[in-house]
Amino acid sequence: MESGTMEKTKIQMLYEACRVIFSQKELPTFKEILWLRNLIGTFAAIDFGIDEHGSCGSPSSSPNSDKGLICGQGxxxxxxxxxxxxxxxxxxxxxxxxxxxxxxxxxxxxxxxSKLLYGSCYVKAYDWVKVESSPGFPTFGLGGKVLEGIMSAPCETSVLFPRSGGNIHSFTALTPCAILDVSTPPYSEELGRPSTYFMEFPIPSLPGYMILEEQELPEDLVVEGAPYLGPHIDVDNDDDNDRC
Ligand SMILES: [Fe+2]
Structure with missing residues (x-):
């Protein structure tokens, strides 16, 4: 069968949708955000080559199974x-x-x-009410709580924005879980969009608000990389700066 007549994979549809919506000069419209949120809501772990039930024999073994899938429980x-x-x-x-x-x-x-693909996690999210940020000094300010609670799949895709929706958040997995993350634009140290970590200090007289203070990358935080084992994405040749 010619590739032009083959049905597109879901990941291909997501790539193409993101490319159209996020390559425009204007910011995405509310309608486009909602449309993309609905599309992201249809994804399951297997669409990314993850077997959410797979344990690979033991939790300490390699996450790569011999079926060519990443084992969610492993x-x-x-x-x-x-x-x-x-x-x-x-x-x-x-x-x-x-x-x-x-x-x-x-x-x-x-x-x-953010789309929780499987499992349960505890989420906290804040937006800045007031923030002080100067070069050479830790960023700190007052964060207003947007969300605190347990998310269990299946649940709605959440969207955070630069100044609303819980731009500062944390996740604690209650069971093995996976979160699909589509970010626009991506993090970039060079372009002034680094990822910054924060400590939180409650204000007893002000429930629902926290003092948030920048901290170094926590020493105990280890994020491993794993290869993407899902369907191939046909990337547009005009995208010179793609990093697959
Ligand atoms: Fe995040």
Missing amino acids: ISQITYIHVYECEQFSIGVFCFPAGGRLPLHDHPEMTVF
Whole structure:
């Protein structure tokens, strides 16, 4: 069968949708955001080459099974599966073992779609109410809580924006779980969009708000990389800066 007549894979549809929506000069419209959120909501772990039930024999064994799939239940460290990245957007999946914790971190000037593919996790999310940031000094400020609670799959895709929707968030896996992450634009140290981690300090007289203070990358945070084992993505040849 000619490739032109073959049905597109879901990951191909996601790549093409992101490319159209995030390559425009204008910001995406609300309608486009909703449309993409609905598309992302249809994804399952297997669409990214992850067997959410696979244990690979023992939790300490390699996450790669002999079926050519990543075993969701065999993950022993937080693992990032890099699917695709270009200047405009990135697509990846974070797989967590039970108890894995991604501390509070921000997404500067970014919009991020997050879809819990399987499992349960505890989520906290804040937006800045007031923030002080000067070169050479740790960023700190007042964060207003947007969300705190347990997410269990299947659940709706969440969207955070540069200044709303919970731009600063943390995840603690209650069971093995995986989160699909579509970010626009991607993190970039060179372009002033680093990932910054924060400590939180409650304010007893102000429930629902926290003092958030920048901290160094936590020493105990290890994020391993794993290859993307899902369907091939046909990338547009005009995308010179793709980082598959
Ligand atoms: Fe995040």
